[in-house]
Amino acid sequence: MPAKGYVEISVEGCKGCGLCVINCPTDCLALKTSETNSYGLHYAYMTDEDNCIACQNCAVICPDAAITVYKKAS
Amino acid sequence: MKEGYKLIYQKPKTLREKRMHYCPGCFHATTHKLMMEVVEELGIQEKIIGVCPVGCSVFAYDYMDVDMQEAAHGRAAAVATGIKRMHPDKIVFSYQGDGDLAAIGIAETIHACNRGENFTFIFINNGIYGMTGGQMAPTTLEGQKTTTSPYGRDPKKAGLPLKMCEIVSQFDSVAYVERVSCNTPANARKAKRAIKKAFEYQMQGLGSTFIEVASNCPSGWKCTPEESLEWLKEKAFPYFPLGVFKKPEEV
Ligand SMILES: Cc1ncc(C[n+]2csc(CCOP(=O)(O)OP(=O)(O)O)c2C)c(N)n1
Ligand code: SF4
Ligand code: SF4
Ligand code: SF4
Ligand SMILES: [Mg+2]
Numbered sequence: 001m002p003a004k005g006y007v008e009i010s011v012e013g014c015k016g017c018g019l020c021v022i023n024c025p026t027d028c029l030a031l032k033t034s035e036t037n038s039y040g041l042h043y044a045y046m047t048d049e050d051n052c053i054a055c056q057n058c059a060v061i062c063p064d065a066a067i068t069v070y071k072k073a074s
Numbered sequence: 075m076k077e078g079y080k081l082i083y084q085k086p087k088t089l090r091e092k093r094m095h096y097c098p099g100c101f102h103a104t105t106h107k108l109m110m111e112v113v114e115e116l117g118i119q120e121k122i123i124g125v126c127p128v129g130c131s132v133f134a135y136d137y138m139d140v141d142m143q144e145a146a147h148g149r150a151a152a153v154a155t156g157i158k159r160m161h162p163d164k165i166v167f168s169y170q171g172d173g174d175l176a177a178i179g180i181a182e183t184i185h186a187c188n189r190g191e192n193f194t195f196i197f198i199n200n201g202i203y204g205m206t207g208g209q210m211a212p213t214t215l216e217g218q219k220t221t222t223s224p225y226g227r228d229p230k231k232a233g234l235p236l237k238m239c240e241i242v243s244q245f246d247s248v249a250y251v252e253r254v255s256c257n258t259p260a261n262a263r264k265a266k267r268a269i270k271k272a273f274e275y276q277m278q279g280l281g282s283t284f285i286e287v288a289s290n291c292p293s294g295w296k297c298t299p300e301e302s303l304e305w306l307k308e309k310a311f312p313y314f315p316l317g318v319f320k321k322p323e324e325v
Contacts, residue, residue: 005079005082006076006079012093013093015097015098015099016098017098017099017299018099018298018299018300019099019299019300019303022300023258023259041098054082055259056082056083056259057259059083060259060262060263061104061256061258061259061262062104062107063094063096063098063099063100063101063102063103063104063107063256064093064094064096064103064107065085065086065089065107066085067083068081068083068084068085069081069082069083069084070075070076070079070080070081070082071079071080071082072078072079073078073079073080
């Protein structure tokens with residue numbers, strides 16, 4: 001069974017580049033296009049926590065280190 | 075943190091809290107992050123000294139929480155030479171754009187490599203002068219449009235783009251040369267490993283180490299961050315192939 005995880009994305013630290021969204025293998029991230037942070041930028045958020053496999057791809061690709069990853073302790 | 079979970083990745087402590095000014099999706103930021111992860115993992119925060127260029131990364135010293143020195147445009151390799159010679163026990167790197175390292179500073183680059191100066195070049199090749207508004211760089215691709223090549227780079231007038239890894243790997247005095255990118259998680263992981271190896275070889279005193287990051291500039295290229303990844307894959311990598319150009323013999 002794949003690992004289970006979840007991520008936290010800093011709303012103010014995110015610049016809305018979307019690179020985490022297109023690099024998540026399980027499609028559990030999206031850009032919140034209805035809201036912006038204080039810089040006027042859309043930010044990424046977790047849409048489907050159940051699918052997160054804690055692979056860290058999003059955190060590795062995020063230029064601004066806005067993502068923290070947690071993994072279910074086995 | 076939720077109960078039953080453990081922390082497996084967070085922003086490195088060696089990267090300051092200050093928000094980086096780079097445009098969304100810019101690999102300058104990715105590279106800073108990867109470098110600072112390496113510094114944290116190797117435990118060399120107090121032992122490393124960086125040299126900042128002129129270019130978009132002119133404020134890199136505001137973000138990397140290590141000792142840093144600003145250099146005039148193109149002079150980072152000369153400044154890094156001086157620092158390394160005075161502090162041979164420190165790990166020294168220059169961090170330079172393509173305008174900085176391959177245009178105005180190419181003499182400093184070539185001679186530092188030929189002398190085998192024992193520091194690490196981190197070369198951000200985004201094929202453009204990002205900071206000044208998107209002018210043609212020595213690394214701009216054939217046919218690529220910039221503000222100073224509005225019809226695309228014409229090799230008859232501007233020559234072909236300079237392949238810095240291929241050039242500097244010719245010197246016996248250069249120990250390690252690799253071209254990496256941050257366009258996929260796998261490549262970003264490889265880029266981090268390459269930066270780590272370069273610092274380690276430097277600590278062994280093996281000679282100059284040179285890491286080129288095939289980078290992007292969504293603002294200068296006038297595209298989205300996602301489109302910049304496509305451009306890298308389709309246009310840049312065929313001309314600037316990723317990989318190791320040279321490594322020390324014993325490894
Ligand atoms: C001596 C000197 N000449 C020219 C400039 C103008 N200038 C500032 S940054 C730059 C080029 C930046 O391009 P690059 O090194 O590729 O860095 P990037 O912004 O793309 O990361 C130039 C020509 C300068 N600051 N100093
Ligand atoms: S850790 Fe992996 S699966 Fe989870 S959100 Fe990030 S990219 Fe997606
Ligand atoms: S990669 Fe980072 S900055 Fe870009 S959208 Fe995702 S969290 Fe935001
Ligand atoms: S102008 Fe280009 S190189 Fe400079 S921060 Fe923006 S995207 Fe990065
Ligand atoms: Mg540049």
